[in-house]
Amino acid sequence: MIIKSYLAEQNIKIIKNKYILFYGENLGLKNEFKKKIKNDFSNYETLNYYQDEVIKNENLLLSEISNTSLFSTEKIIFLNEVSDKILKTVQTCEDIDPDQRIILFAENLDRRSKLRNYFEKSKNFAAIACYQDNRINISNIIREKLKGFEGLNTDIVNLIIDNCKLDRVKLLNELDKIGSFFKEKKLNIKDIEDLLNLTTSNDFNALKDAAFLGNRKATNKLLSETILETEKNVLYLNIINQNLNKIDQLNKIESKDSVEKKVELLKPPIFWKDKENFINQVKRWDNRKLKKIKNETYNYEIKIKSNSVLDKNILLKKLIIDICKCANS
Numbered sequence: 001m002i003i004k005s006y007l008a009e010q011n012i013k014i015i016k017n018k019y020i021l022f023y024g025e026n027l028g029l030k031n032e033f034k035k036k037i038k039n040d041f042s043n044y045e046t047l048n049y050y051q052d053e054v055i056k057n058e059n060l061l062l063s064e065i066s067n068t069s070l071f072s073t074e075k076i077i078f079l080n081e082v083s084d085k086i087l088k089t090v091q092t093c094e095d096i097d098p099d100q101r102i103i104l105f106a107e108n109l110d111r112r113s114k115l116r117n118y119f120e121k122s123k124n125f126a127a128i129a130c131y132q133d134n135r136i137n138i139s140n141i142i143r144e145k146l147k148g149f150e151g152l153n154t155d156i157v158n159l160i161i162d163n164c165k166l167d168r169v170k171l172l173n174e175l176d177k178i179g180s181f182f183k184e185k186k187l188n189i190k191d192i193e194d195l196l197n198l199t200t201s202n203d204f205n206a207l208k209d210a211a212f213l214g215n216r217k218a219t220n221k222l223l224s225e226t227i228l229e230t231e232k233n234v235l236y237l238n239i240i241n242q243n244l245n246k247i248d249q250l251n252k253i254e255s256k257d258s259v260e261k262k263v264e265l266l267k268p269p270i271f272w273k274d275k276e277n278f279i280n281q282v283k284r285w286d287n288r289k290l291k292k293i294k295n296e297t298y299n300y301e302i303k304i305k306s307n308s309v310l311d312k313n314i315l316l317k318k319l320i321i322d323i324c325k326c327a328n329s
Helices: 005-010 027-040 051-056 060-066 084-093 114-121 135-145 154-164 168-181 189-195 198-212 216-225 230-251 259-263 272-282 287-306 312-328
Strands: 019-023 045-050 075-082 101-106 125-129
Touching: 005 027, 005 125, 019 114, 027 075, 027 101, 027 168, 045 051, 045 060, 051 060, 051 075, 051 084, 060 075, 060 084, 075 084, 084 101, 084 114, 101 114, 114 125, 135 154, 135 168, 154 168, 154 189, 168 189, 198 216, 198 230, 198 272, 198 312, 216 312, 230 259, 230 272, 230 287, 230 312, 259 272, 287 312
Parallel strands: 019 101, 019 125, 045 075, 075 101
Antiparallel strands: none
16 A cells, blocks of 8 residues: 555554555655654554564564563564565564554665565555655745744745755754744844854865865865864764765766766755756766775774874864865876
8 A cells, every 4th residue: 555655744643554664765754754653652662673683583573573561562663774675574474463563664665676566555554655855845844843933934944945955854953953042032044054053064065075076276275264173073074975975876877868967866956056066076986986985984983983082173184185186086
């Protein structure tokens, strides 16, 4: 059975099925569904497992379904990061105990997926696609979450949309910050920009773009001008990794189309103001270069999280310089 995600968002209790599959690239939406299920079925015992755990221990899921707690006879079992590999296990458990609910979460599953097809065609199972949000969805979420706040206007909504880049996980985190900060204050753009660190992020994005383009002159200039705040090193690293992953995602698109056309296929999409920069970066980065810098970012992350003696800003600057060198290699 196929259920539209917007209907489930409006009322999670319309899903009567005991086995539900949420799949797609929208992690934020999947997290919201998990939260709604926990809240609306608070009398259930909840358990969390990953596919690898279940496959390694064939009796694990069967055991959990068969065994009942002294305090609760009903369970919700969340199975995370699933793929077609879990299908046989699910089929084995299907008729054992109707009191238990099995909720599966997967990345994007194409139409050939056996797991997706099984859940879509079965009357007893439900499949819900969680596709990437668009500007309209994100705008509606912002207006709903900030409903009742004085000063909300289109400029503020667009500022928040541009900042979160259609990423619902980031959006909800930002809205929580805004909601707390402006609890008894009128919304205004200046304070929101400061609260969301937009100036700092934009400055670092300019530095990051120059390095990925291999622009030595601009990279050196921005390195001397950009204020790098030590406590935001993890944020800076995430910005670099997001860029690497986006380039990697585009390189994996099997198409003879031009880079410009491939960019249109990316989800979440590249913001229109960033497209030209991103396209120019992609043309400089092949899989060999990506692999090299991904290894460096991994090592950098280990160092900044494990060694408080190291000057983390020096390490970050070295990483930026290495990215610039690699772009020109």
